[in-house]
Amino acid sequence: MEHAVEVREVSKMFKLYHENVRSLKEKVLFFRKRGYEEFWALRDIDLDVEKGETLGIIGANGSGKSTLLKCMTRIIYPTSGKIMTDGSIAALLELGAGFQPDLTGRENVYLNASILGFSRKEVDGKFDEIVAFAELERFIDNYVRNYSSGMYIRLGFAVAISVDPEILIVDEVLAVGDEAFQRKCLDKIDEFRDSGKTIIFVTHNVDVTREICDRVIMLEEGRIVRDGIPKEVVNHYHQVMETEEEASEQGNRKIEITEVRLLNDRGEETNDFYTGSSMKVRVCYEAREPIVDPVFGFSLDDYRGFTAFGTNTALKGLEMGTVAGDGVVEFDLKSLPMLEGRYLVSVAAHSRDEQTVYHWQDKLYQFEMKSDIDDVGLLYIPCEVKTGPQAG
Ligand SMILES: Nc1ncnc2c1ncn2[C@@H]1O[C@H](COP(=O)(O)OP(=O)(O)O)[C@@H](O)[C@H]1O
Ligand SMILES: [Mg+2]
Incomplete structure (x- = not known):
């Protein structure tokens, strides 16, 4: 053998x-x-x-x-x-x-x-x-x-x-x-x-x-x-x-987040993303009763708990109006700058004044950043190196 x-x-x-x-x-x-x-x-x-x-x-x-x-x-x-x-x-x-x-x-x-x-x-x-x-x-x-x-x-x-x-x-x-x-x-x-x-x-x-x-x-x-x-x-x-210790959910579920999908450049669901590629966070929800002016948001945290990025519909100047029944919110990230590592995704639906949480899935989803770039650190910053007797 x-x-x-x-x-x-x-x-x-x-x-x-x-x-x-x-x-x-x-x-x-x-x-x-x-x-x-x-x-x-x-x-x-x-x-x-x-x-x-x-x-x-x-x-x-x-x-x-x-x-x-x-x-x-x-x-x-x-x-x-x-x-x-x-x-x-x-x-x-x-x-x-x-x-x-x-x-x-x-x-x-x-x-x-x-x-x-x-x-x-x-x-x-x-x-x-x-x-x-x-x-x-x-x-x-x-x-x-x-x-x-x-x-x-x-x-x-x-x-x-x-x-x-x-x-x-x-x-x-x-x-x-x-x-x-x-x-x-x-x-x-x-x-x-x-x-x-x-x-x-x-x-x-x-x-x-x-x-x-x-x-x-x-x-x-x-x-x-x-x-x-x-x-x-x-x-x-x-x-x-x-x-695993950190993931949690809370909220009154008047709006329920029913599905969260992470989609790659080709629109396929995956947990692996590459430095420089795009990611779509597709959030499906169901409003159990008509809800006026909700806000949907998401954030990406690295495994140590540092938030790499987060935004929501209010910060983007969007008015959702009154939602009822099923709906979808998509966050389209054009280019992921992170180098290798595991990231956690949190998704939330709350009232504009943030007093009412409908549904908050804290760090419930994850994905892995992969990269063939040899540079080190958290983020990829495009960098050219010039050398000579006098740089510049
Ligand atoms: N004889 C058995 N009968 C039923 N379930 C078992 C038996 N042995 C192990 N398991 C189950 O199989 C799983 C793997 O067990 P184990 O190999 O001991 O895990 P680890 O060593 O990684 O802690 C556990 O959920 C355990 O409860
Ligand atoms: Mg054992």
Whole structure:
């Protein structure tokens, strides 16, 4: 195989059963009908992990990171698609996966290592090293069920690295455990990377991925939405996270904004715009009763909350008269001067005196500015450079 891991069109569906069975009689009667919903935790994932690559996977809670790792390690199987791996794998998955609570730490080390294909003798040779790395000398003969989450993780990590796998898969080790141990794990991961192993690494602490990964992918609702160099993917993640906290709606809805579309030069709806291109913000509304002299406005904010531009029908000297029923307001931006970045769109309908908000969708829409211009900054300012003994 050319790659360490190849993921081909992988989707994973979980059945979420409705918990609406009340009595035994119903249970019997509705046995066959017990309803469930399909929940797709992964959708059409295609991914090649290069040999020797350190790949980070980031994404909000529930975006499918652990599910993807579990599919790679064959703890669970995809509903469709397939995964091929080349090389021995050791995985440190979510807390608890792989440990038997009713066995001691010592017994679990042997059990785990045997699952990974090591003989008792081989483990004997590594045992002290494992326990020392986990810093569990005093607790190794206690039942694992009495371990703290930090102890769990330390032991899991120590076992996973001791078997010297070709592919190391690590899920959220840095979420628990003290800083010193986290540092130790990161150093170990570094060491692994330097010796040319493949590492697939999930963490909450996305800034760590910037430090140790060659490449990062971001998942959103089970899909890969970004795949690239760590700095850019992590920036995108931060932007999305901040955006989601901010979006809100308010107003009495006497005028309801029913649809907002962002249209490009060709009149197509899109979320990607290019420096210098045009954008139409088409706002569809429905006035539930006749409303006299409303004002419609919109603004574009960058992800830090700076307003790049905003205007409204009143500022443009437009009188809407009395509106009733369905209508459309279009803001036609002739040329977008922004360089790369994510922008948020807010749209509002309010009274001319701004005392009544009919409907205000604050930062509910977003688009991405793209650019092949190499200049840096927020805006593109056409600039010519002249040089000579005396400029001008
Ligand atoms: N065994 C399961 N049964 C039903 N739903 C599950 C199961 N495992 C995970 N999920 C759901 O799949 C989604 C993705 O979960 P997960 O991969 O753990 O996300 P992440 O690790 O990115 O936080 C979540 O909504 C989660 O509730
Ligand atoms: Mg997870």
